[in-house]
Amino acid sequence: MSPEFGDLLKKFETVVDDGIETYASEKGDGMQRALMLAVIQAYADYRKAREDAGKSFLFFIDEAELHLHPTAQRKLKRVLLELSEKLDQVFFSTHSSVFVAESSEVESIFKTEKLECTTIIRKTDEFDKPYIIYELLGGSPADLLLPRNFLIVEGPSEFELLTRVIKRHYQTMPALQIVSAEGDTHQAKRTINAITKAFSPMSNSIYSNRFVVLCDMPSIKAKPGFDEFMKLNKPLRDNDQIHVLSFGSLEECYPDFLDWRRTADAVSAMNGDQKKKLARRVGDEISLEMFEGEMKTLKQALDLAWARAL
Structure with missing residues (x-):
């Protein structure tokens, strides 16, 4: 079984040197998000290079834009789209206009809203x-x-x-x-x-x-x-x-x-x-x-x- 991505930061001895060499778990949320982006990018490159890399994955990411600059948000969006082109499927929630503004043929955008005390999810266009x-x-x-x-x-x-x-x-x-x-x-x-x-x-x-x-x-x-x-x-x-x-x-x-x-x-x-x-x-x-x-x-x-x- 593949490890949880969070484990790469919390349970493994991942060391980051951004001028001060410390464990990733001791870095701030922004740095941890940036490292997570790098991990996902590396995983995407690995899967693209090896079509037989294993079974497909489902990725669930809550508020993917947190602590990321708009430029980094766009890069993360591109990486997630690469993952979902063939093998994997990605679900993420967001409050970021950056993620919504740049759309792709392989994505669907759903809006969650509350109507008369009932939460509904509808596909948008x-x-x-x-x-x-x-x-x-x-x-x-x-x-x-x-x-x-x-x-x-x-x-x-x-x-x-x-x-x-x-x-x-x-x-x-x-x-x-x-x-x-x-x-x-x-x-x-x-x-x-x-x-x-x-x-x-x-x-x-x-x-x-x-x-x-x-x-x-x-x-x-x-x-x-x-x-x-x-x-x-x-x-x-x-x-x-x-x-x-x-x-x-x-x-x-x-x-x-x-x-x-x-x-x-x-x-x-x-x-x-x-x-x-x-x-x-x-x-x-x-x-x-x-x-x-x-x-x-x-x-x-x-x-x-x-x-x-x-």
Whole structure:
């Protein structure tokens, strides 16, 4: 039986000389990870040189990126891909955008998330990747490198609906980065400012006249804050970059089909998870004709964002 990789550091007398010669087990976590990378690299080279090296292995690595510089993360990813090309299979969990961003034909990416107190694991595809990377980088527009355009939406429900509609019906259109403002005009303002600042070489943002904002119709209580938001963003309003739904919630704007459309009172009784679940269902089931015919404000916002995409 082959030894555990950890044994190479803990039970064998592995000596490392990085200026001070000591046992590997006495080195810091970063050095131990670097040594582990070297061991895996050597093993990969050995297996490539000897196709008859033995039975195939399953590698399980938890948070493979820990203590590794992005360059080392990329190198480790290449080594793991080499291992999995023929004989071995590699499973690793990660919170690293580096591992996700650089994909290969021999890999599959699964996303783990909790929905309604239930943990689910689903396979992702190329459409999902920008959103996964966006989340791993902290959910800031500054972390994205030149998307084609931004569509800022009111909250998670709009995000869930539109990402699904685009994936099902508009994959050939320019890629948009949809950003949720979490149902708050103040957050929408911060998001707009972040986008403008992040992509403003010489104080001239390339997105200033391009991104689109989609808002709910404000309630009486929220109207003063919404009016202030519109006043402060008059250039965006004049440039047709701010679109407002006909109702105070997305759920009231759904087509009158099955149980999709909800009244204002019904919406007020829903929690966030219920709204997102409904948005996912509508996004997965709505036809192209129904979306374009009965959710015209959302389609207009998408059309404008696509038309002004870089």
